[in-house]
Amino acid sequence: MSARTVPEAPLQREQPAASASARRSPAAPGEAAGRRDGEGDVGAGAEPPAAPGAPQAPGRSGDGPARGERRSRGADARALTQVLFQEFVKLEPGSPEHTRVRSALIEANLPLVRYAAARFRSRNEPMEDVIQVGTIGLINAIDRFDPDRGVQFPTFAMPTVVGEIKRYFRDNVRTVHVPRRLHELWVQVNGASEDLTVLHGRTPTTAEIADRLRIAEDEVLACIEAGRSYHATSLEAAQEGDGLPGLLDRLGYEDPALAGVEHRDLVRHLLVQLPEREQRILLLRYYSNLTQSQISAELGVSQMHVSRLLSRSFARLRSANRIDA
Template sequence: MVDEKKTINVDDAEIDRLFEEYQKTKDINLRNELVNRHLYIAEIVAKKFVNRGIEYDDLYQVACMALINAVERFEPNKGYKFTSFATPTIMGEIKRYFRDRALLIRLPRRIYETSSKIKLATEILSTKLKRPPKVEEIAEHLNMSLEEVLEVMEASTNYLPQSLDQTMYEDEEMTLGDVLGKSDDSLTQIENIEAIKKAIDKLSPIEKEFVQKRFFEEKTQREIADEMKVSQMYISRLEKKVLKKLKDFIDGTKMPI
């Protein structure tokens, strides 16, 4: 893993030169130097996600891996600074890390911690080998037995939530989503109508008349004003008052007098 020194006051011209040289040579030492110079970004972004159920060290490792990927993908001739490119890249990777670990069942701590190490080792070896690593290579990298790695991989997979699009049985089209209960929108609509009826019953006679003309007969404020022999301004204020009364009642607050 790269050295964790922090270098915040970097020289933009020097950074651009290093990136241009790295694009040409793909020298691993150049890449590590660029990563080391920008580790502070990984630290800052990782700290934004602490106290959300995942240890800071894990977040920092994910941020560092995202930083390495950002260094490899950055193109200095695009006209923007590396910090502007790396920050959203790292944030996106950490958010994806959270999504991937939104497990329906909490993993045992040993399995969870080892699974995180295996994932990180897989990413490191993939970058190094330019291909997905074999299980034997992951085990060697982590100084673990092949059986231990396979055990944790299998356990982690079993704890992951299943897709609702997954079929329940082979050769059948019924999915898990097909057997789950669903909310009935028509029931919600009935509840809303009943709530509105009760709210209207609390209105004064003139307010009920206004509601009838405005919302059931769909008349304009001008038409209602002419029929009720009042100004349009009065109708406008009445509408605001009625709507507030209805909202307050439906929300469960006290009806204004």
């Protein structure tokens, strides 16, 4: 049994004394129910799903056939939803009949979810996932809806569906979590940027956006940066178009010899302060790797004297060392 024919049997049992107009058209029970609930416009000018072949009222001047057909399908869905809810509120939650009518309500209002999800096509997220999240919001709206309040179900359900989708994008899609205030401000910055682009015929500057929203330029820059946090670029991904290697290959690294640059500069500065003979002894000992005996033979002095000169040079170097001081 399809979702369009689900409510007809119980509806006919509840209204055995239908009027002549109700016997001529299956739409009469739904219309009468709509008037009792204060929703007389639902189904007033459209045939319900049970009679899809019935002639439709002509649209306004200038409406094309496709537009009139979409309006007719929307009216059919509203009328069917109204009839289903009248039966739904009378059923015991958890019963098979309650589950059946609930499923029919979900199926009848899936076009509402698709309409809401289409607003988020620019987010580069699979539309199937967005529709699934919106369907969760639709189910929550069905469970909370009260037909006696006189509000049409699409009017009640749309904020719930859109809110569920926005919550999904805010909490699950972004690679980097952005504070809620910054996310909401980013929406305003995006809208102001589009308005200023149309007004000036060019991309607005940060100062113009900040002046339009009366906020600081730093906040505008933070919002623009937050808008890029939906998808992170892989460090190993090659750059498209320019033929350059990935970001990881172009990132700097810590050179292990970097610390030696400062040390060599310091040694050079300290060595020039020593006498020439002590400079030569240090060079022979630590750059030519000669022993003290070989140095003594090279300079014609005793080994003991070479040792004393080395000790005195070290003492002078330590006293003049800026780092140790």
